[in-house]
Amino acid sequence: MSEKVWIKIARYYIKSGKLPIRVSDTITDILKTLISIEQAEFIAQLRKHSYNFDELKSLTGMEDAALHNMLNTLMDIGVLTGIRSRRTGVIVYRKPPLFPGILEFTLMRGEKNEQTKKLAGLIGEFYEQIIHDTKANYDQMMVEFQKSPAPTRVIPIEEEIETKDEVILPYENLEKILEQYDTIGLGTCYCRHRKDLVGDPCVKTDERKNCLSLGGTAEFLIEHGFIERISREKALEILKKAEDGGLVHKAFHTNLEPEREIDGICNCCKCCCGTFEIHYGGGAPLMDITSHVAKVDEDLCIGCEICVQECNAEAIETIDNIAVIDEDRCIGCGVCSHLCPERAMRLERIDTRKAFSPPREIKT
Secondary structure, eight states: OHHHHHHHHHHHHHHHHOSOOOOOHHHHHHHHHHSOHHHHHHHHTOOSSEEOHHHHHHHHOOOHHHHHHHHHHHHHHTSSEEEEOTTTOOEEEEOOOIIIIIHHHHHTTOOOSHHHHHHHHHHHHHHHHHHHHHHHTHHHHHHHHHHSOOSEEEEOOGGGBOOTTOOOOGGGOHHHHHHTOSOEEEEOOHHHHHHHHTTOOOSSOSOOOOEEEEHHHHHHHHHTTSSEEOOHHHHHHHHHHHHHTTOEEEEEEGGGOTTSOEEEEEEEOTTTOHHHHHHHTTSOOEEEEEEEEEEEOTTTOOOOOHHHHHOTTOOEEEETTEEEEOTTTOOOOOHHHHHOTTOOEEEEEEEEEEEEEOOOOOOO
16 A cells, blocks of 8 residues: 555656656655655645645644644655745745756755765666666657656856847846845755765866755745855856856756746756756757857867867767857857857857757667
């Protein structure tokens, strides 16, 4: 009977995330590492996506103190969120997605202990599960991924945008993004911390605390000890340092809906970021919302291949000693332009699109 409970809540968390992931022993093992069967049975009652306190009290029949204790414990673990509604001021409790969501929360504190080491290994197995499933049924999985929302929006390096007479849009300006939020939090990069825990550290940067959370999500994570509160000035300093290190700014929107507010900004590299790791293993497409593409000035390009080495999307090669960009793969981040010593690269605005680059089809 208890195994059915774990499978049930695994389905809940997968459904929250909107990505084509199947229930597996690895996913239930992750949940078993985080919570008890009693906590799992409580979560199994939460059929809806969101509840307020009174609804949960009516649903569970629990006394106020016991219910508050249960909710706070689950929020401290990261398998439940409680974020105050901007409209009503009432705390809304939700089951976060498994990925991105719970997996990030589990390692965001930067702790190194037996539980986090075990979780890091299980998360690696989860990635391998996605890769295996895609290899076994490539064409159908690509159809399913096409139906899924892009999990992230690329925020380009603003100074690399060729504007001419155009106006820089809000999602292109880090300062304007940060000005929208009263609360900004800083946490450990879950992806790089996971790689540290399995003995495969990042080769791109020594920085670990460079993941930002914003607004209500930041308030929740600060209150429950996942991250620390920082100023806008500190946040901008971290983001600028990430740019100089060749990292990609990726924004996560509430519920993976790009018209909603931004919950966080990651600074990603292809050697650690989960989405890049799964992609290069053959498990998932690169899927990002983007409004730019890189362009090469052939008169300035000297074929040094710095852009080839630095492109996290592997969208650049050199032909006849000139950089050539695969515009279908380009995610418009601006890293190549920012790091080009000859200033031979620029970002050009295009219609906003869901960049979709299938992984290599690797046969099982």
